[in-house]
Amino acid sequence: MAAYAIRRIAWLFFTLFIVSVITFAIAFLMPVDPARMVAGPNAPQSVVNSIHRQLGLDKPIPVQYLDFVDRAIHGNFGRSYRTQQEVLPAIMQRFPRTAVLAIAGVIVELAIGVTTGIIVAVKRGAAEGFSNLFVLLGLAVPQFWLGIILLFFLAYKFPIFPLGGTGGFMSLILPAFTFGIGGAALYTRMTRAGMLEVLNEGYIRTAKAKGLKNSAVIFKHAFRNAMRPVVTMFGMDLGYALGGLLVIEEVFGWPGIGTQAWQAVQNQDIPMIMGTVLFASLLIVAANLVIDLLYPLLDPRIAYS
Amino acid sequence: MNKKGALRLSALLGAIAVVGVLAGGCGGGGSSSSGGSGSVNRPIQVTTSQDIPHTDPAVAYDTLSWPVVHATFVTLVTYNKTGQGFVPWAATSVPKPQNGGKKYVFTLHKGMKFTDGEPVNAQAFKYEIERILTPKTKSPVSGFYTNIVGAKAYQKNPNGDLKGVKVLSPYKIEFDLVKPNETFMQTMAIPPASAVPKKAVEKEGPNFDSNPVGSGPFKVKKFSHGSKLILVKNPDYKNLGGAPETTAAQSNEIDISIGINPTTEIQRVEQGSADYELETAIPSSQYLQVKNNPKWKPYIKSAISNTIWYMYGNVQEKPFNNPKVRLALQYAIDKKRIVQVLAGEAVPANQVLPPNMPGHDKSIKSYPYDPKKAKALLKQAGYPNGFHIDFWDQNSSDEPKVDQVIQNNLSKVGIKMTLHSVSFSEWISKIESGKTQSGVGAWSQDFPDPSDFLDVLLNCNQIPANNQAHYCNKQVDKELAQALTETNHSKRIAMYQKIQKQILADHPWVPLFYQKSIYFANPKLKGDYIHPVFYQTYQSWHLTQ
Numbered sequence: 001m002a003a004y005a006i007r008r009i010a011w012l013f014f015t016l017f018i019v020s021v022i023t024f025a026i027a028f029l030m031p032v033d034p035a036r037m038v039a040g041p042n043a044p045q046s047v048v049n050s051i052h053r054q055l056g057l058d059k060p061i062p063v064q065y066l067d068f069v070d071r072a073i074h075g076n077f078g079r080s081y082r083t084q085q086e087v088l089p090a091i092m093q094r095f096p097r098t099a100v101l102a103i104a105g106v107i108v109e110l111a112i113g114v115t116t117g118i119i120v121a122v123k124r125g126a127a128e129g130f131s132n133l134f135v136l137l138g139l140a141v142p143q144f145w146l147g148i149i150l151l152f153f154l155a156y157k158f159p160i161f162p163l164g165g166t167g168g169f170m171s172l173i174l175p176a177f178t179f180g181i182g183g184a185a186l187y188t189r190m191t192r193a194g195m196l197e198v199l200n201e202g203y204i205r206t207a208k209a210k211g212l213k214n215s216a217v218i219f220k221h222a223f224r225n226a227m228r229p230v231v232t233m234f235g236m237d238l239g240y241a242l243g244g245l246l247v248i249e250e251v252f253g254w255p256g257i258g259t260q261a262w263q264a265v266q267n268q269d270i271p272m273i274m275g276t277v278l279f280a281s282l283l284i285v286a287a288n289l290v291i292d293l294l295y296p297l298l299d300p301r302i303a304y305s
Numbered sequence: 306m307n308k309k310g311a312l313r314l315s316a317l318l319g320a321i322a323v324v325g326v327l328a329g330g331c332g333g334g335g336s337s338s339s340g341g342s343g344s345v346n347r348p349i350q351v352t353t354s355q356d357i358p359h360t361d362p363a364v365a366y367d368t369l370s371w372p373v374v375h376a377t378f379v380t381l382v383t384y385n386k387t388g389q390g391f392v393p394w395a396a397t398s399v400p401k402p403q404n405g406g407k408k409y410v411f412t413l414h415k416g417m418k419f420t421d422g423e424p425v426n427a428q429a430f431k432y433e434i435e436r437i438l439t440p441k442t443k444s445p446v447s448g449f450y451t452n453i454v455g456a457k458a459y460q461k462n463p464n465g466d467l468k469g470v471k472v473l474s475p476y477k478i479e480f481d482l483v484k485p486n487e488t489f490m491q492t493m494a495i496p497p498a499s500a501v502p503k504k505a506v507e508k509e510g511p512n513f514d515s516n517p518v519g520s521g522p523f524k525v526k527k528f529s530h531g532s533k534l535i536l537v538k539n540p541d542y543k544n545l546g547g548a549p550e551t552t553a554a555q556s557n558e559i560d561i562s563i564g565i566n567p568t569t570e571i572q573r574v575e576q577g578s579a580d581y582e583l584e585t586a587i588p589s590s591q592y593l594q595v596k597n598n599p600k601w602k603p604y605i606k607s608a609i610s611n612t613i614w615y616m617y618g619n620v621q622e623k624p625f626n627n628p629k630v631r632l633a634l635q636y637a638i639d640k641k642r643i644v645q646v647l648a649g650e651a652v653p654a655n656q657v658l659p660p661n662m663p664g665h666d667k668s669i670k671s672y673p674y675d676p677k678k679a680k681a682l683l684k685q686a687g688y689p690n691g692f693h694i695d696f697w698d699q700n701s702s703d704e705p706k707v708d709q710v711i712q713n714n715l716s717k718v719g720i721k722m723t724l725h726s727v728s729f730s731e732w733i734s735k736i737e738s739g740k741t742q743s744g745v746g747a748w749s750q751d752f753p754d755p756s757d758f759l760d761v762l763l764n765c766n767q768i769p770a771n772n773q774a775h776y777c778n779k780q781v782d783k784e785l786a787q788a789l790t791e792t793n794h795s796k797r798i799a800m801y802q803k804i805q806k807q808i809l810a811d812h813p814w815v816p817l818f819y820q821k822s823i824y825f826a827n828p829k830l831k832g833d834y835i836h837p838v839f840y841q842t843y844q845s846w847h848l849t850q
Contacts, residue, residue, distance in 0.1 A: 032730035039445040040366045041733060042751060045770050050460075051443045082358055083530050084511040094531065148568070156572045163578060164569045165562055166532070253565035255532035263356060263531065268730055 001303075005293060012285045019281045020072075020274065024065050027270045033057070034268040038081050055081060068274065077278075078271035080264070087275035091257055095279075097166055098256030101179070101248070102241035104172055106234065108180025113187020114230065120188065121195030122218060131188055138185025147178040147251035164253035175252040179245060183237060190233060194226030201225075228299055232291060239287025243280030345848045348535075348558035349830065352565040352573055353583035356531045361514040362499040363436045366445040368749075369583065371496050372841035376536060376559075377519035378499030381411050381430060381478075382490060386549045388753045388837035389663055391490055394546035395425060395500060399490070406485025406792055409493075413476040414545040419502040419520045427478035429500035431470045436506070437497060439463040449492040449751070454481040485790040487797060491752035495838065522555060522844035534561040536843060550845035554832065559843050571595065571825055574604065580827040580848070583841070587823050589648035589703055595825065596649070603828040608835040609652055610822040611659045611750040613758070615814040616711060617774035618694065618743040625743065625774075629686035631812035635672040637679035637718045638711060638815050646706045650823055654816035657758050657805055661837055664755035664801040669809065679718045691719025697735055697744035700726040707745060707817070739769025745817070746773050753837055755801035760785050763808055776813035 035052035036043075052058060056067070071078060077087035120131040154174060155163045162171045198204065199222055207217045244258025257276055264272035295302045357373060359365040365374045375383075381396040391399045396411040403410065417425035437444040438451075438459050450456055454469030471479040482489060492498060505518040515528050522544070523536040536559040544550075565573070567588050573579035587595070595601040616638065618625030625631060640653035655671040658664045683691060694715075698708050705726055712722050722743075727735070735741055748771070751757050761767060764785055765777035784804050791797040822835050832845035 030730060032734045036733055036737070037730065038443060041729075042366070042749070043445040044448045045737065047445055047448050050440050050447070051445070054440055054443050079511055083356070084361075084364070084514045085530060090530065093529065097532075151569060151572075156576060159576060159578075163573045163576060164565050249564075251566060253562070253569060255529075255564045259564060260531060 001296075008289050008292065012282075012289060015285050016278060016281055020069070020278055021065070023274055023277045024061075024068065027268070027273050028061050030268060032268055034081055034270055037268045077275045080272045081269045082267045082272070087271050090272070091260065091275055091279050094255055094257050094260050097254060098244055098249070098258065099242060100172065101175055101245060101254060101256060102238065104176035105179030105183070105241055105245070105248075106238050108176050109183030109187055109237070110234065112180060112184035114191050116184070116188040117191025118195060118218065118223065121192045121199060131192065135185040135189050138181050138188075141182065143178055143182060143247045144251050146181065147175070147248060150174045150178060151251070164251075166254055175248050175254055178251070179241070179248050186233070187230060190229055191226065194229055195222055198222045198226045228295070231294070231298060235287045235291030236284070239284040242283045242287070244276070345850055346557065347848070348560045349556050349581070349846055349848060350573075350579040351559060351561040351581045351583060352570045352579045353561060353563055354565055354567050354570065356563055357534055357561065359514055360517040360525055360528060360534075362497050362501060363433065363442050363444045363446075364514060365496060368840050372839050372843060373525075373534065373536070374496035374499065375521070375839045376523040376843040377517060377521040377525055377539075378496065378501070379417065379425065379520050380494055380496065380499050381413070382494045383546070383548050384494055384753075384836070384838050386834065386836070388661070391494055392547035392549065394548050395430075396546065402485070402792060406487070406790060407482045409480045409489065410473070411478050411480075413478070415476055417520055417543070417545065418541060419500075419505070419518050420524045420539060420541065421502055421505050421518045423502040423504055424475075425500045425520045426475045427472040428475070429502060430478055430498070431467065431472055432503050432506075433497075433499060433501045434470055435459065435463070435467050436501065438467065444497070446495075446497045449495075449497070452482050452484060452486050452489070454483055485792070487789060487791065488752070488754050488756055491754050491757075495752055522550070523559070526558075531564055533563060535559070536561070550832075550842045554847040555844055556847050559846065567591070574825050574827060575601070577827070580830045581833065582825045584824070587650070587825055589646075589650060589706075592648045592650055592823065601825075604825050606824045606826050606833065606835060607821050608837075609660050609819050610835075611662050611753060611837055612747060612820040613654055613657060613659055614651070614707070614745060614747045614817045614820065615654070616743070616745055616817055617814050619741070619773075619775045620811075620813050621775040621777075622742065624686075624688060624692050624694075627686045628812065629682050630688065633679040633682035633686065633718065634815050635812060636675040636682070637720070638714050638817070639674040640817060641674065642714075643707050643710050644818055646710055647703055647818070650821050651818040652821065654818050656809060656816055657762065657814070658755055658801075659819045662750070662753055662755060662758065664798050664805065666802050666805060669806070676714070676717045683718060683720075688719070691721065693721045693723070695725065695742040696722045697725045697727070697732065697741040699729050699732045701729060704745065711745070736773055737770050739775070741773060744773065747820075750837075755798070755805075756785070756789055759801060759804055759808070760789070763813065774813040776808070776811065778807070778811060781807055
C-alpha cells in the first residue's frame with residue numbers, strides 16, 4: 001500500500017511537470033508580446049520594449065522556463081503581469097469561492113442523482129420513463145443556457161434569488177443547481193445501472209429471503225456495492241470542479257479561479273496562466289489519487305500490493 | 306420516502322446550507338436586492354464585467370482604472386467639466402509657462418495629507434514622476450514624461466537625480482522641459498501625475514497597486530481583484546483647489562461589483578439592485594431593447610467619446626498608393642449602415658478629430674455614399690474590374706458586423722476582400738509588424754488635445770504601429786512640430802485644423818464613426834455626467850429620493 005502510494009505521488013509530480021512544460025510552451029506560442037498586454041494599446045513601442053525587458057521576456061524561452069521552475073520549487077510563482085499580485089496568494093484569495101461552489105454543486109448532483117437512481121432501480125415502471133427524460137434533458141441542456149434561464153426567471157422576473165454575484169447562501173443556490181443538474185443526470189444513470197446489476201445478485205435474494213426490511217436490503221446490501229463507480233466519478237468530478245467552473249462562474253459573476261484563469265489567458269498573463277493551470281491540475285490529479293487510495297476501504301476485495 | 310430517507314435528505318440540505326454560510330463568509334459581497342427607492346445614504350451600487358486592473362496612478366492606463374485613481378488621488382491641476390480647460394487642484398493656480406514654454410512652477414496648497422498621514426507636498430509629486438520613469442515600475446505612461454530635462458538619463462540610472470523636476474520649497478515645484486510642449490499641462494492633469502506617499506509605496510512595493518494610499522475625495526476600503534472594489538469617503542479630503550466635482554453631496558460609499566456579465570448588469574439596474582453599469586457600450590442587441598422602451602429612456606446616459614474608428618489601406622503600396630483609389634473609397638463606404646448595425650451606439654465620422662475634441666472642424670463636408678461614383682473613380686484609377694485586398698480587424702464585440710458592412714460595400718464596387726478577423730492580441734502584434742495591407746483601426750484619446758490624434762496616428766515617426774496607413778507627409782510633420790510648441794491656444798487650434806485639412810485631402814483613411822459612451826444608470830443617481838477624460842467622476846455622485 002505504502003509503496004503504491006509513493007509510486008502514485010511520484011507520478012503526480014511527473015504529470016504536473018508535463019503540464020507545466022506544455023502550458024509554458026502554449027503560452028509562448030501565442031503571437032503577442034505579453035508586454036504589450038501590460039502596456040495597453042496606446043503605449044508607444046519604446047515603452048513596450050522597456051516593459052518587455054523588465055519582465056525578463058528578452059531571455060531565451062528555455063531559460064525563462066528554468067527560472068520559472070527554480071522559483072516554483074521554492075514556492076514562488078511570481079507576480080501577475082497585469083495586477084502585480086503574487087500569483088499563489090491571488091489564487092488562494094479566490095479559491096474558497098470556487099471550493100464552496102464546487103462542493104455545493106457536487107452535493108446537489110449527488111443528492112438528486114443518487115436518490116433518483118435508487119428510486120428508479122427499485123420502483124421501475126413509470127419512474128423509469130421519467131428518469132430517462134430527466135437524464136436526457138440534464139445531459140442535453142448546456143450549463144450557460146440553464147444558468148441564464150434560471151437567472152432570468154428566478155432572479156430577474158421573480159426576484160427570489162440575487163442576480164449573480166456572491167452574497168450569502170441565496171446567491172449560491174442557482175449556480176449550485178446549474179452545475180448539479182447536468183451532473184445529476186449522469187449519477188442517476190450510473191446509480192441505476194449499478195443498482196440493477198446488484199439487485200439481481202444472489203446475496204440480495206438471500207437478504208430478502210431471511211426477512212430483512214426492504215430499506216435495509218437496498219441501503220445496507222445493494223447500495224454499498226453499487227456505490228464504487230459512483231465514488232470514482234465523484235472524485236473526478238470534485239477535482240474537476242475545484243479546478244474552476246468557468247462557464248458557471250462567468251454566467252453568475254462568481255469570482256472563482258475559473259474566471260481568474262480565463263482572464264489570465266485573455267491578458268497573456270503568463271505567471272497567472274501557469275499558476276492557475278498547475279493549481280487546477282494538482283487538484284484533479286490529487287483527487288484521483290485520494291479516490292484510488294480509498295478503494296480498499298470501500299471494497300475489501302481490492303488491495304494494493 | 307421513508308422517515309430515514311427524509312432525514313438523510315434533510316442532512317444533505319443542511320450540508321448545503323453550511324456551504325452557503327461559508328459562501329457568505331468568504332466575502333465577495335454581491336447585490337443586495339433591497340436597493341431601489343430606499344434611503345439615499347445607502348452605498349451606490351456599480352457593476353462591471355471587466356476587472357479593474359489598477360489603482361496605482363503610475364501604472365493605471367485604462368478607462369476603468371482612471372476613474373478610480375481620479376477619485377482617490379490628487380493631481381496639481383485637473384480638467385474642468387468639459388475637459389477642454391484646466392483648473393487648479395493641489396496647486397493654487399494654473400501656472401503660465403516661463404522661459405519660452407520650457408519652465409512651469411506650481412505652488413501647492415498647504416494642509417493636504419495622505420490617508421496615512423504623510424503630507425501632500427512638492428516631494429510627493431516629484432516622487433511620482435520618478436516612479437513613472439523608473440523602468441522597474443513598468444509604467445505604460447512613461448512616454449508622456451520623457452520631455453522633462455534629465456528624464457532619459459534618469460530612466461537609465463534611476464538612482465540619480467531627476468534634474469528637470471526641482472523641489473524649490475516643500476510647497477513649490479518646478480518642471481523644466483527639453484523642448485516647449487503645449488501638451489505638458491495635459492500630462493500634469495491626467496491621473497498618472499498624482500501625488501503618492503513615498504513611505505507607503507516603499508513599504509507595499511508592487512502591492513501598492515491593490516492597497517493604494519491616496520489623498521483624494523475617496524479612499525479604497527477594499528479591493529479584491531475580479532470581485533469587488535469599495536470606495537469610502539475620505540474624511541480628511543478638502544477640495545482646496547477648483548476641482549469641478551462638488552463633493553458637498555458626495556456619497557459615503559461606492560461599491561463596485563466586478564465580473565458581472567453585461568446582460569445581468571442591465572437587469573440589475575432595471576431591477577434596482579444596481580445603480581450604474583460600467584460597460585463602455587451596452588451589447589447592441591440589448592441596447593435596442595432598452596432604447597425602444599420608454600420606461601428605460603431616463604436610464605440611458607450617452608455621450609460621444611473621443612474615439613475614432615477608421616478604415617485604412619497601406620498608402621505606400623499598391624493599390625492604395627493611388628490617390629484616386631483612396632478617393633473612391635470615401636464614396637464606397639456606407640457609414641450610415643455601419644452606425645445602424647451598431648444599433649446607434651456611434652455617429653458617422655468625416656474627419657480625424659472627434660466632435661468633442663478641440664480642433665474638430667464643423668466646416669468639413671462628408672462624402673455621400675455613392676457606389677457609382679466610387680466605381681467610376683476606380684475605373685479612372687486603372688482598376689475597372691476592382692482588385693483584391695487583405696483586411697485585418699479584431700473579432701471582439703461588434704467589430705465583425707462593421708467588417709461585414711465594409712466587405713459588402715466594397716464588393717459592390719468590385720473590390721474583393723479577404724477578412725482576417727482575429728483576437729486583440731493577434732491583431733495588435735500583426736499591426737506592430739506593419740504587415741497589414743488594410744483594415745479597421747481605432748484610437749481613444751489619452752487626453753483631449755488634437756496632437757494626441759494627429760501626431761500619434763498620422764506622423765511619419767509613428768509608422769507602423771499607430772500609423773497603420775503608413776501615411777507620411779513631411780509638410781504635415783513640420784507643421785505638427787510647430788503646433789506642438791505654439792503657446793497661443795486659438796492660434797494653435799487653427800494650426801491643427803489646417804493640418805487636418807491637409808491630411809484629409811490626401812485621404813489616408815476613410816473615417817468611419819465616433820463611438821458613443823453609453824451607460825445604463827438609475828435616474829435617481831445624480832452628478833454622474835460622462836467626463837471626456839475621467840469618464841466617471843465618482844466624487845460628484847449622489848442618490849436622491
